[in-house]
Amino acid sequence: MLHASIQQLESSPMFQLSLSSKELFHSNLLSWLFANYKSDCSRLLRPYIGDNENQFSLIKVNREEKNRDLTLYFKNESGQIKKLTIENKVKSIPNYAQLEAYSTDAQEYYLLLSLSKPHFFHGPNLVIKGCEWRCMNYAELACLISEIIPLVFEQNLYHGKILEDYVTFIRILQEISSAGNQDNELYDLYQDHSQLEILRKLRLDDFYIKQKHAQITSEFTYQIRNRLPNLLLVPEKKWDEGKLNEVFSGSGFTRGTGISEVKYVVKIHRNSPVILGIQVQGEQFRLFVETKEQAREVAEQLYKSGVWFNLDEAKKIPGFGSIEYPLKDKRFNGFGDTFMYRSVKVEACRLSDLVQLVVSYISIIESQKDRILVILDEVLMGK
Numbered sequence: 001m002l003h004a005s006i007q008q009l010e011s012s013p014m015f016q017l018s019l020s021s022k023e024l025f026h027s028n029l030l031s032w033l034f035a036n037y038k039s040d041c042s043r044l045l046r047p048y049i050g051d052n053e054n055q056f057s058l059i060k061v062n063r064e065e066k067n068r069d070l071t072l073y074f075k076n077e078s079g080q081i082k083k084l085t086i087e088n089k090v091k092s093i094p095n096y097a098q099l100e101a102y103s104t105d106a107q108e109y110y111l112l113l114s115l116s117k118p119h120f121f122h123g124p125n126l127v128i129k130g131c132e133w134r135c136m137n138y139a140e141l142a143c144l145i146s147e148i149i150p151l152v153f154e155q156n157l158y159h160g161k162i163l164e165d166y167v168t169f170i171r172i173l174q175e176i177s178s179a180g181n182q183d184n185e186l187y188d189l190y191q192d193h194s195q196l197e198i199l200r201k202l203r204l205d206d207f208y209i210k211q212k213h214a215q216i217t218s219e220f221t222y223q224i225r226n227r228l229p230n231l232l233l234v235p236e237k238k239w240d241e242g243k244l245n246e247v248f249s250g251s252g253f254t255r256g257t258g259i260s261e262v263k264y265v266v267k268i269h270r271n272s273p274v275i276l277g278i279q280v281q282g283e284q285f286r287l288f289v290e291t292k293e294q295a296r297e298v299a300e301q302l303y304k305s306g307v308w309f310n311l312d313e314a315k316k317i318p319g320f321g322s323i324e325y326p327l328k329d330k331r332f333n334g335f336g337d338t339f340m341y342r343s344v345k346v347e348a349c350r351l352s353d354l355v356q357l358v359v360s361y362i363s364i365i366e367s368q369k370d371r372i373l374v375i376l377d378e379v380l381m382g383k
Helices: 003-010 013-018 022-036 038-050 098-103 138-155 157-178 194-200 206-225 296-306 351-367 369-380
Strands: 057-065 069-077 080-087 109-114 124-127 131-134 244-252 259-271 272-281 284-290 320-325 334-337 339-346
Touching: 003 351, 013 194, 022 038, 022 069, 022 124, 038 069, 038 080, 038 109, 038 138, 038 157, 057 206, 057 334, 057 369, 069 109, 080 098, 098 124, 098 320, 131 351, 157 206, 206 244, 206 259, 206 351, 259 296, 272 369, 284 296, 284 351, 296 351, 351 369
Parallel strands: 080 109, 109 131
Antiparallel strands: 057 069, 069 080, 124 131, 244 259, 259 272, 272 284, 284 339, 320 339, 334 339
Protein backbone atom coordinates (compact mmCIF):
# COMPACT_ATOMS: atom_id res chain seq x y z
CA MET A 1 0.00 0.00 0.00
CA LEU A 2 2.83 2.37 0.86
CA HIS A 3 5.28 1.18 -1.81
CA ALA A 4 4.80 4.14 -4.16
CA SER A 5 5.09 6.65 -1.32
CA ILE A 6 8.21 4.96 0.02
CA GLN A 7 9.81 5.12 -3.43
CA GLN A 8 9.13 8.86 -3.41
CA LEU A 9 10.92 9.14 -0.09
CA GLU A 10 13.96 7.31 -1.43
CA SER A 11 14.32 9.94 -4.15
CA SER A 12 13.78 12.92 -1.81
CA PRO A 13 16.90 14.92 -0.88
CA MET A 14 14.99 16.33 2.10
CA PHE A 15 14.32 12.84 3.45
CA GLN A 16 17.92 11.74 3.01
CA LEU A 17 19.15 14.85 4.85
CA SER A 18 16.68 14.21 7.69
CA LEU A 19 18.03 10.75 8.51
CA SER A 20 20.97 12.07 10.53
CA SER A 21 18.66 13.58 13.17
CA LYS A 22 14.96 13.33 12.43
CA GLU A 23 13.53 15.56 15.14
CA LEU A 24 16.26 18.20 15.07
CA PHE A 25 16.05 18.32 11.30
CA HIS A 26 12.38 19.28 11.30
CA SER A 27 12.73 21.84 14.07
CA ASN A 28 15.75 23.39 12.36
CA LEU A 29 14.01 23.58 9.00
CA LEU A 30 10.90 25.16 10.51
CA SER A 31 13.07 27.63 12.40
CA TRP A 32 14.76 28.58 9.12
CA LEU A 33 11.38 28.94 7.35
CA PHE A 34 9.77 31.05 10.08
CA ALA A 35 12.86 33.27 10.49
CA ASN A 36 13.40 33.91 6.78
CA TYR A 37 9.76 34.35 5.78
CA LYS A 38 8.33 36.07 8.85
CA SER A 39 5.71 38.06 6.98
CA ASP A 40 4.37 35.08 5.03
CA CYS A 41 4.45 32.78 8.06
CA SER A 42 2.70 35.33 10.30
CA ARG A 43 -0.51 34.77 8.39
CA LEU A 44 -0.26 31.00 8.91
CA LEU A 45 0.51 31.18 12.61
CA ARG A 46 -1.81 33.96 13.80
CA PRO A 47 -4.71 31.56 14.54
CA TYR A 48 -2.44 29.78 17.08
CA ILE A 49 -2.00 32.98 19.11
CA GLY A 50 -5.67 33.97 19.07
CA ASP A 51 -5.08 36.80 16.58
CA ASN A 52 -8.30 36.86 14.55
CA GLU A 53 -7.83 40.45 13.40
CA ASN A 54 -4.35 40.03 11.85
CA GLN A 55 -2.75 42.56 14.16
CA PHE A 56 0.35 40.62 15.21
CA SER A 57 3.44 39.93 13.13
CA LEU A 58 6.20 37.40 13.76
CA ILE A 59 9.34 39.21 14.89
CA LYS A 60 11.66 36.57 16.40
CA VAL A 61 12.25 32.80 16.29
CA ASN A 62 14.34 31.01 18.91
CA ARG A 63 15.57 27.40 18.96
CA GLU A 64 15.93 25.56 22.28
CA GLU A 65 14.89 28.47 24.47
CA LYS A 66 14.52 26.88 27.92
CA ASN A 67 14.65 23.49 26.15
CA ARG A 68 11.59 24.32 24.01
CA ASP A 69 11.96 23.19 20.41
CA LEU A 70 10.71 26.49 18.97
CA THR A 71 9.70 29.75 20.62
CA LEU A 72 8.07 32.37 18.40
CA TYR A 73 7.49 36.01 19.34
CA PHE A 74 4.78 38.18 17.77
CA LYS A 75 4.25 41.93 18.14
CA ASN A 76 1.49 44.39 17.20
CA GLU A 77 1.73 48.10 16.43
CA SER A 78 1.11 49.08 20.06
CA GLY A 79 4.08 47.01 21.19
CA GLN A 80 2.14 44.12 22.75
CA ILE A 81 4.04 40.82 22.63
CA LYS A 82 2.60 37.32 22.27
CA LYS A 83 4.66 34.13 22.58
CA LEU A 84 4.01 30.76 20.95
CA THR A 85 5.84 27.65 22.19
CA ILE A 86 6.02 24.76 19.71
CA GLU A 87 6.92 21.27 20.92
CA ASN A 88 7.87 19.10 17.96
CA LYS A 89 7.53 15.31 18.05
CA VAL A 90 8.46 13.25 15.00
CA LYS A 91 10.29 10.09 15.97
CA SER A 92 9.53 10.20 19.68
CA ILE A 93 6.14 9.98 21.36
CA PRO A 94 4.43 13.05 22.85
CA ASN A 95 4.78 12.95 26.63
CA TYR A 96 2.29 14.56 29.02
CA ALA A 97 4.91 15.21 31.71
CA GLN A 98 7.07 17.14 29.25
CA LEU A 99 4.14 19.30 28.13
CA GLU A 100 3.26 19.86 31.78
CA ALA A 101 6.81 21.05 32.51
CA TYR A 102 6.59 23.52 29.61
CA SER A 103 3.20 24.87 30.74
CA THR A 104 4.44 27.82 32.76
CA ASP A 105 2.29 30.80 31.73
CA ALA A 106 -1.44 30.73 31.00
CA GLN A 107 -1.05 34.00 29.07
CA GLU A 108 1.20 32.32 26.48
CA TYR A 109 0.27 30.00 23.62
CA TYR A 110 1.29 26.38 23.11
CA LEU A 111 1.28 24.11 20.07
CA LEU A 112 2.17 20.42 19.89
CA LEU A 113 3.36 19.37 16.43
CA SER A 114 3.13 15.59 16.21
CA LEU A 115 2.51 12.82 13.72
CA SER A 116 -0.05 11.23 16.02
CA LYS A 117 -2.48 12.92 18.37
CA PRO A 118 -1.66 11.79 21.92
CA HIS A 119 -4.26 9.76 23.79
CA PHE A 120 -4.35 12.35 26.57
CA PHE A 121 -5.84 14.90 24.14
CA HIS A 122 -9.56 14.26 24.64
CA GLY A 123 -10.58 16.97 22.17
CA PRO A 124 -8.97 19.50 19.84
CA ASN A 125 -7.30 21.29 22.77
CA LEU A 126 -5.73 20.29 26.07
CA VAL A 127 -5.49 22.48 29.18
CA ILE A 128 -2.53 21.81 31.48
CA LYS A 129 -2.04 24.00 34.57
CA GLY A 130 -4.24 26.66 33.00
CA CYS A 131 -2.24 26.62 29.74
CA GLU A 132 -4.04 25.69 26.53
CA TRP A 133 -2.27 23.37 24.10
CA ARG A 134 -3.39 22.86 20.53
CA CYS A 135 -2.27 19.93 18.38
CA MET A 136 -1.24 19.93 14.72
CA ASN A 137 -0.20 16.87 12.71
CA TYR A 138 2.27 16.90 9.83
CA ALA A 139 -0.42 16.65 7.18
CA GLU A 140 -1.88 19.89 8.53
CA LEU A 141 1.58 21.42 8.61
CA ALA A 142 2.04 20.43 4.96
CA CYS A 143 -1.20 22.20 4.04
CA LEU A 144 -0.11 25.37 5.83
CA ILE A 145 3.30 25.47 4.19
CA SER A 146 1.73 24.79 0.79
CA GLU A 147 -0.20 28.04 1.14
CA ILE A 148 2.95 30.14 1.12
CA ILE A 149 5.06 28.15 -1.37
CA PRO A 150 3.94 30.35 -4.32
CA LEU A 151 4.99 33.43 -2.33
CA VAL A 152 8.35 31.86 -1.52
CA PHE A 153 8.90 30.98 -5.20
CA GLU A 154 8.45 34.66 -6.08
CA GLN A 155 11.31 35.54 -3.75
CA ASN A 156 13.67 32.58 -4.13
CA LEU A 157 13.27 29.70 -6.60
CA TYR A 158 15.66 27.45 -4.68
CA HIS A 159 13.83 27.93 -1.39
CA GLY A 160 10.53 27.19 -3.12
CA LYS A 161 11.91 23.90 -4.45
CA ILE A 162 13.16 22.96 -0.97
CA LEU A 163 9.71 23.56 0.52
CA GLU A 164 7.98 21.60 -2.23
CA ASP A 165 10.19 18.62 -1.49
CA TYR A 166 9.66 19.04 2.26
CA VAL A 167 5.87 19.15 1.93
CA THR A 168 5.88 15.94 -0.12
CA PHE A 169 8.21 14.32 2.42
CA ILE A 170 6.15 15.14 5.53
CA ARG A 171 2.89 14.12 3.87
CA ILE A 172 4.38 10.68 3.26
CA LEU A 173 5.62 10.52 6.87
CA GLN A 174 2.07 11.23 8.02
CA GLU A 175 0.75 8.57 5.63
CA ILE A 176 3.17 5.99 7.04
CA SER A 177 2.29 6.96 10.59
CA SER A 178 -1.46 6.69 9.93
CA ALA A 179 -1.33 3.53 7.83
CA GLY A 180 -3.54 0.63 8.75
CA ASN A 181 -5.94 2.19 11.26
CA GLN A 182 -8.84 -0.13 10.42
CA ASP A 183 -11.02 -2.07 12.83
CA ASN A 184 -9.74 -5.36 11.40
CA GLU A 185 -6.08 -4.33 11.60
CA LEU A 186 -3.73 -7.00 12.91
CA TYR A 187 -1.16 -6.72 15.64
CA ASP A 188 1.60 -8.24 13.51
CA LEU A 189 4.38 -5.68 13.75
CA TYR A 190 7.05 -8.30 14.41
CA GLN A 191 6.18 -10.70 11.62
CA ASP A 192 8.08 -10.78 8.34
CA HIS A 193 6.30 -8.66 5.79
CA SER A 194 7.54 -6.52 2.95
CA GLN A 195 6.26 -3.16 4.18
CA LEU A 196 8.29 -3.23 7.40
CA GLU A 197 11.31 -4.58 5.54
CA ILE A 198 11.23 -1.63 3.15
CA LEU A 199 10.89 0.78 6.07
CA ARG A 200 13.87 -0.91 7.71
CA LYS A 201 16.00 -0.15 4.65
CA LEU A 202 15.02 3.49 5.00
CA ARG A 203 15.71 3.44 8.76
CA LEU A 204 12.06 4.19 9.41
CA ASP A 205 11.10 0.83 10.96
CA ASP A 206 11.58 2.06 14.53
CA PHE A 207 9.63 5.22 13.69
CA TYR A 208 6.76 3.10 12.32
CA ILE A 209 6.74 0.74 15.32
CA LYS A 210 6.79 3.64 17.81
CA GLN A 211 3.87 5.28 16.07
CA LYS A 212 1.85 2.05 15.97
CA HIS A 213 2.41 1.38 19.67
CA ALA A 214 1.41 4.95 20.47
CA GLN A 215 -1.83 4.39 18.53
CA ILE A 216 -2.42 1.05 20.29
CA THR A 217 -1.94 2.74 23.67
CA SER A 218 -4.35 5.48 22.64
CA GLU A 219 -6.96 2.84 21.84
CA PHE A 220 -6.39 1.16 25.22
CA THR A 221 -7.09 4.48 26.93
CA TYR A 222 -10.11 5.29 24.79
CA GLN A 223 -11.78 1.92 25.37
CA ILE A 224 -11.06 1.88 29.11
CA ARG A 225 -12.60 5.34 29.43
CA ASN A 226 -15.70 4.24 27.51
CA ARG A 227 -16.22 0.83 29.10
CA LEU A 228 -15.03 1.52 32.65
CA PRO A 229 -15.99 5.18 33.13
CA ASN A 230 -15.70 5.07 36.95
CA LEU A 231 -11.96 4.42 36.92
CA LEU A 232 -9.54 7.22 37.75
CA LEU A 233 -7.89 7.43 34.34
CA VAL A 234 -4.95 9.86 34.27
CA PRO A 235 -2.28 10.82 31.70
CA GLU A 236 0.86 8.76 31.33
CA LYS A 237 3.43 9.16 34.11
CA LYS A 238 6.44 7.42 35.62
CA TRP A 239 5.25 4.31 37.41
CA ASP A 240 6.78 5.26 40.76
CA GLU A 241 4.85 8.55 40.73
CA GLY A 242 1.49 6.81 40.56
CA LYS A 243 -1.19 7.70 43.12
CA LEU A 244 -3.76 5.40 44.71
CA ASN A 245 -6.39 4.05 42.27
CA GLU A 246 -4.88 5.83 39.27
CA VAL A 247 -4.96 4.01 35.94
CA PHE A 248 -2.62 5.17 33.19
CA SER A 249 -1.45 3.95 29.80
CA GLY A 250 1.93 4.39 28.17
CA SER A 251 4.01 3.41 25.19
CA GLY A 252 7.72 3.24 24.47
CA PHE A 253 10.48 1.59 22.51
CA THR A 254 13.37 -0.49 23.80
CA ARG A 255 15.61 -3.26 22.50
CA GLY A 256 14.19 -2.89 19.01
CA THR A 257 10.58 -3.46 20.06
CA GLY A 258 7.67 -1.22 20.98
CA ILE A 259 5.74 -1.33 24.25
CA SER A 260 2.07 -0.65 24.98
CA GLU A 261 0.89 -0.98 28.56
CA VAL A 262 -1.74 -0.10 31.14
CA LYS A 263 -1.00 0.25 34.87
CA TYR A 264 -3.41 0.25 37.81
CA VAL A 265 -2.19 1.55 41.19
CA VAL A 266 -3.99 -0.74 43.64
CA LYS A 267 -2.15 0.26 46.81
CA ILE A 268 0.39 2.71 48.22
CA HIS A 269 2.97 1.10 50.52
CA ARG A 270 5.54 3.29 52.27
CA ASN A 271 4.81 6.14 49.87
CA SER A 272 5.42 3.93 46.85
CA PRO A 273 2.81 2.49 44.44
CA VAL A 274 1.95 -1.17 44.08
CA ILE A 275 0.87 -1.70 40.48
CA LEU A 276 -0.86 -4.46 38.57
CA GLY A 277 -0.76 -4.14 34.82
CA ILE A 278 -0.87 -5.47 31.31
CA GLN A 279 1.97 -5.00 28.85
CA VAL A 280 2.47 -5.88 25.20
CA GLN A 281 6.08 -5.82 24.05
CA GLY A 282 7.18 -7.38 20.80
CA GLU A 283 5.62 -10.83 20.65
CA GLN A 284 4.87 -11.03 24.37
CA PHE A 285 1.59 -10.37 26.15
CA ARG A 286 2.33 -9.93 29.85
CA LEU A 287 0.52 -9.66 33.14
CA PHE A 288 2.78 -8.05 35.73
CA VAL A 289 3.31 -6.68 39.22
CA GLU A 290 5.47 -3.62 39.73
CA THR A 291 6.50 -2.38 43.17
CA LYS A 292 9.68 -1.33 44.96
CA GLU A 293 9.37 -3.78 47.85
CA GLN A 294 8.86 -7.55 47.81
CA ALA A 295 7.72 -7.65 44.18
CA ARG A 296 8.46 -11.36 43.86
CA GLU A 297 6.66 -12.23 47.09
CA VAL A 298 3.64 -10.15 46.05
CA ALA A 299 3.60 -11.83 42.64
CA GLU A 300 3.88 -15.30 44.18
CA GLN A 301 0.89 -14.80 46.48
CA LEU A 302 -1.28 -13.23 43.78
CA TYR A 303 -0.44 -16.14 41.48
CA LYS A 304 -1.17 -18.80 44.12
CA SER A 305 -4.51 -17.19 44.91
CA GLY A 306 -5.52 -17.23 41.23
CA VAL A 307 -6.58 -13.61 41.43
CA TRP A 308 -3.83 -12.41 39.05
CA PHE A 309 -1.50 -13.91 36.40
CA ASN A 310 -4.29 -16.09 35.00
CA LEU A 311 -3.60 -16.04 31.26
CA ASP A 312 -6.46 -18.33 30.22
CA GLU A 313 -8.42 -15.45 28.69
CA ALA A 314 -5.42 -14.46 26.61
CA LYS A 315 -4.87 -17.98 25.33
CA LYS A 316 -8.42 -18.02 23.90
CA ILE A 317 -7.62 -15.18 21.48
CA PRO A 318 -6.83 -16.26 17.90
CA GLY A 319 -3.19 -15.48 17.24
CA PHE A 320 -2.07 -16.06 20.85
CA GLY A 321 0.06 -19.02 21.90
CA SER A 322 -1.07 -21.66 24.38
CA ILE A 323 2.19 -21.92 26.32
CA GLU A 324 2.86 -19.70 29.32
CA TYR A 325 6.28 -18.32 30.11
CA PRO A 326 8.53 -18.75 32.01
CA LEU A 327 8.69 -22.52 31.65
CA LYS A 328 9.59 -25.26 34.13
CA ASP A 329 10.03 -24.41 37.80
CA LYS A 330 10.67 -20.72 37.36
CA ARG A 331 7.49 -18.82 38.21
CA PHE A 332 8.26 -15.33 36.88
CA ASN A 333 10.45 -13.41 34.54
CA GLY A 334 11.34 -9.89 35.54
CA PHE A 335 13.22 -6.67 35.10
CA GLY A 336 15.31 -5.99 38.18
CA ASP A 337 13.66 -6.54 41.55
CA THR A 338 10.59 -4.40 40.90
CA PHE A 339 8.85 -5.85 37.80
CA MET A 340 7.63 -9.48 37.75
CA TYR A 341 5.59 -10.97 34.93
CA ARG A 342 4.18 -14.02 33.23
CA SER A 343 3.46 -14.05 29.51
CA VAL A 344 2.18 -15.79 26.41
CA LYS A 345 3.31 -15.31 22.85
CA VAL A 346 1.25 -13.18 20.49
CA GLU A 347 2.02 -13.21 16.77
CA ALA A 348 -0.81 -11.90 14.62
CA CYS A 349 -4.09 -11.16 16.38
CA ARG A 350 -6.81 -8.66 15.57
CA LEU A 351 -6.03 -5.37 17.24
CA SER A 352 -9.64 -5.07 18.40
CA ASP A 353 -9.29 -8.44 20.21
CA LEU A 354 -6.10 -7.26 21.88
CA VAL A 355 -7.74 -4.06 23.09
CA GLN A 356 -10.78 -5.93 24.39
CA LEU A 357 -8.48 -8.34 26.25
CA VAL A 358 -6.63 -5.49 27.97
CA VAL A 359 -9.91 -3.88 29.04
CA SER A 360 -11.07 -7.26 30.41
CA TYR A 361 -7.97 -7.63 32.57
CA ILE A 362 -8.33 -4.09 33.92
CA SER A 363 -11.92 -4.98 34.75
CA ILE A 364 -10.69 -8.07 36.62
CA ILE A 365 -8.40 -5.91 38.77
CA GLU A 366 -11.28 -3.58 39.56
CA SER A 367 -13.72 -6.38 40.43
CA GLN A 368 -11.17 -8.32 42.52
CA LYS A 369 -9.63 -5.33 44.29
CA ASP A 370 -10.83 -6.31 47.76
CA ARG A 371 -9.21 -9.77 47.48
CA ILE A 372 -6.08 -8.23 46.01
CA LEU A 373 -5.74 -5.80 48.91
CA VAL A 374 -6.09 -8.57 51.49
CA ILE A 375 -3.25 -10.46 49.81
CA LEU A 376 -1.09 -7.36 49.56
CA ASP A 377 -1.62 -6.58 53.23
CA GLU A 378 -0.64 -10.14 54.18
CA VAL A 379 2.62 -9.88 52.24
CA LEU A 380 3.62 -6.26 52.79
CA MET A 381 2.35 -5.75 56.32
CA GLY A 382 3.33 -9.20 57.55
CA LYS A 383 -0.20 -10.17 58.55
